[in-house]
Amino acid sequence: MNQNPGAKDARPLTFRDSEGLRRLLTRLGSAGQDAWRRDPEASELMAFTAQRYAALARKHGLDPWEAATAAFVVMRAAATVRADDPWAVVTQAVKITCIAEERSQGLLCSVDKARRAEVSVHHDAERFSDREHELPEYHPAFRSAPADEVLEVAGQHRVVASAVHDAVTFFVLLGWPESRSHEGVELVCGRLADAPSRISAFDTLRRDVTTRVLLDLPQRAWTTMLRALLGSCDDVREQTMRGRGILYRLISGESVRDLLGDEDLVEPVVVNAPRMLS
Known part of the structure; x- marks a missing residue:
């Protein structure tokens, strides 16, 4: 049989590859604001994204679609399309958002605030009854400086x-x-x-x-x-x-x-x- 040796590598480009994702995001970006809602490939992309980041979402106590929402936000950024590896950018952004979401729930604050270094360094909120000693005995806020x-x-x-x-x-x-x-x-x-x-x-x-x-x-x-x-x-x-x-x-x-x-x-x-x- 005379087969083209490169035929097995000539598989169709899909959004599962970084170049395929770049192609899809470029097309959706030029198709208007309603393209994400109407385009069937966009729906498939979001379903795949929710599945792709499901384990990461569960690790931080989130629903897979919350991770997919974070991916959707960064996918719409023009810089993602221009990146060398769009999927790598999306993955890193979703990871950062999941961490911030988890921290915001523990700190009882907004996600935007949880992203800030001066806020995220604090420990999660605690009930007074969670500790054996009274609050003034251990909390630094009750210590006075000169x-x-x-x-x-x-x-x-x-x-x-x-x-x-x-x-x-x-x-x-x-x-x-x-x-x-x-x-x-x-x-x-x-x-x-x-x-x-x-x-x-x-x-x-x-x-x-x-x-x-x-x-x-x-x-x-x-x-x-x-x-x-x-x-x-x-x-x-x-x-x-x-x-x-x-x-x-x-x-x-x-x-x-x-x-x-x-x-x-x-x-x-x-x-x-x-x-x-x-």
Whole structure:
């Protein structure tokens, strides 16, 4: 028998493969808002997605369709279609969402809050009766610190909160969507607080495709935001005010007006602003 040796590999491309998923998402994206509701292949995709992530959902105490909903959200992001491996991006995003959903149930807060590092570090809510000792005996909230230490910490928190607010304002004034500016700045600040150094936070975030996809930012816009917030990793400039980024400059006393007067800082932020609806 004369058979084509490559015939066995010429199987039809389906959404079960990353390239097939990219093809389907591209077609659904160009077919209009109702395509996901009407298209039979889209229905098959969501049923397959619920089955694919069922074990992951159950691991975090969720229904498989809750994982499928998280996948649906990230599948509609333009950055997912452009990713090297769309299924890998979807899987990572679903994993992050499942963890946040589980944490939100334990912390009795919203999923968005549970994603934040400063919230997720807390333990799950407990009943007073769950512990043998009375609440004032073990809870740190009932321990008092010296008055001068309390005032110093409160002052530091106000300075940081003001710097975060001004950083968001800086991006919004330069044409960035407000929602993505706010989410991006808060996410970078949360990762910076957990990282051993500013440079480490920059490198980790720069390679974090899932976070960029969730923010729906192109790679160039994401890198520009990181470089503006955290500064340059170049050994020559990293110890300068410009090299340390606008978060450091704002905490050091500069204002948004001062930053807007820095043409070398402003130009790349304006040029790489994401052209999308906020």
